Amino acid sequence: MSQGNFTPFEEKMSEAGVMDAAIQAFRRNYEALCRNESGLIPEEEIDPAKDLPVYEDKGADFDPELLAKTVVIKLNGGLGTSMGLEKVKSLLEVRPGVNFLDLIVRQISSLRESTGAPVRLLLMNSFSSSDDTLGHLAKSAPEGLREASEVELMQNQVPKIDAATLAPAECPSHPEHEWCPPGHGDLYPALIGSGWLDRLLAEGVKYAFVSNSDNLGAVLSPELLSWFAESEAPFLMEVTRRTPADRKGGHLALRKSDGQLLLREVAQCPEGDLEAFQDIDRHQYFNTNSIWLRLDVLKKRLEEGGGVLPLPMIRNRKTVDPRDKESTPVTQLETAMGAAIECFEGAQAIEVSRARFAPVKTSGDLFALRSDAYEVGDDGRVSLIASRKGQPPVVALDERYKFVDALDDLGVPSLAKCDKLEVLGEVIFEDGVVIDGVASFGGEGKTVVSAGVYP
Known part of the structure; x- marks a missing residue:
């Protein structure tokens, strides 16, 4: 694959107001694409992860001092289009008159009231979910959890790439089709580029718990918060045992060359290794997409990388109009949030029960x-x-x-x-x-x- 020209992408993203940190992260992946890097992780280069520590819910109380140093971040950019919705998925009702977003806000409000700690909440919204989310919060959330300046972390968008020319894809009839989400690995450039990372650190926030807004099993746990703080690990991934239903989901593994934990998604698995990828007895641990971060270490790691975490690139082959399979073939570049486990020396994983993994996908x-x-x-x-x-x-x-x-x-x-x-x-x-x-x-x-x- 020949070297492409990144200038048109940089100009397009700058004109659209995409933050510089996201542009540089996309540049890194685009250059890897031009070098024809596959992003694949062969089975022969990894060993299965084994014998991880196990989380136990002992009904402990929260430490207010630790809570005051913690932010809860919910990935809230998804629409429920696959379920027939035309609005943000977190507005689905769980009980009559009560939706996912209401319960997330109730959890944070309850923690604030019961402990006196100013627990922070950030909702990582997309351009598609922001208006719905903020509109609902304005009507239903208490003071301090309503305004964008209080709770919103905006996800970036990146251009689709013409698969034949490596130029920005064009779709004049529907310009919105020229853009795609960069995957939840965008959490890191979004935090640094938005100023939220510096703001949180300045306010004394040291720990972040990140999970999907449609996974109501992923709640802030006093035991896990204490365990993470005491471990002094820079990064912690929650994993659970794989079942036949999880055969296509990303699994945890160890890189043979250095013993580093890593995450392998199905899009990163060579076709010849799919049988081993889907072997739930060999690769036992499934990524729940719930992670814990030390924000001070994240800041240092980003500074060392020029504002970019070296996340593995994931290539997806699509068409520019997702509903028209005859439209221009494109490549969409994504990164996975959990893949950052390989970017931090001393990163750890912990096995949690299935009760902490209850996403609503169907x-x-x-x-x-x-x-x-x-x-x-x-x-x-x-x-x-x-x-x-x-x-x-x-x-x-x-x-x-x-x-x-x-x-x-x-x-x-x-x-x-x-x-x-x-x-x-x-x-x-x-x-x-x-x-x-x-x-x-x-x-x-x-x-x-x-x-x-x-x-």
Whole structure:
């Protein structure tokens, strides 16, 4: 692949107001693309990660002094388009009249009230999610958690690259298609480029807990905060045991050459190594996308790298108009937030229970979250009920329920004792349906499930 010309990208990004830190991060990845670096991590170069420390929730109390040095950052840039939404995903209701964003705010407010510590919250919004998020906060959030200047960290955008010419991709009919998100690895240039990193450090904030806004299992934990602070590690990744459902998810590994922990995403796996990548007995640990950062060490590491963390590049092949497969082929360059584990000497990982990993990626996930298998505390914490012992119910819904609006007609059975529920075709659960164990419903025509215990 020939050397491209970065000047048109730099000019385009500068004109769009993209911060310099993000431009330099994109430059690094673009130059790697031009050198025809694949970003692939072959199986022969890594060993499986083993015998990690295990997190235990002992019901400890928060240390107000540590809380005062902590910021909670939620990745909030995603829209729920795959679930039929035209707004930010965190505005999905978890309980009637209560959405993800409400619960996140309630968690922070409760911590502030119960400990007296000024726990900070940052929402990493995208250009697509900012207006919806700030509009909702203006109407519902308490003082100190409403304004952009108080809670918003803006995600950057980067140009798509014409796969044939390595020039910025063009789409005159829909210029917005010329841009794409840079992946959640953009957290680091966004923090430094926005000024938030310096501001937090100046306010005495030393620790950051980062997770996805659609993962209500990822809450600030007193045990993990204390463990991280005492470890003096610069970076901590929460991982959990892989299941067959996680075979395509990024896994933790050790680089043979230096013993450094690293994250390998499926896009970084050579095709010939996919079988080993998906071997959940070999590669046991799945990245939950919840991490802990020492902000002072991050600042130093960024300064050493000229404002850029050397995150591995991820190449994605797409078309400039995602809905038109005949449109111009493009390359989208991304980085993963968790991949920074290999950028910090002394970085660690810790195994957490599945209860801390409950993201809502499908309508089936939301259906389970809305059920009685989960409980919502007054402090905004959402957790599996104790009798489930950290194991969520598995819900597989028919394609007709792909969009969340369709759940309104499905009904709400009890899933407190459910191991797996499968819905095939049109089904209506009447009041009083209890799923105990494994059950499957549906077939041709409409299936109405009367009150009772199934199977």
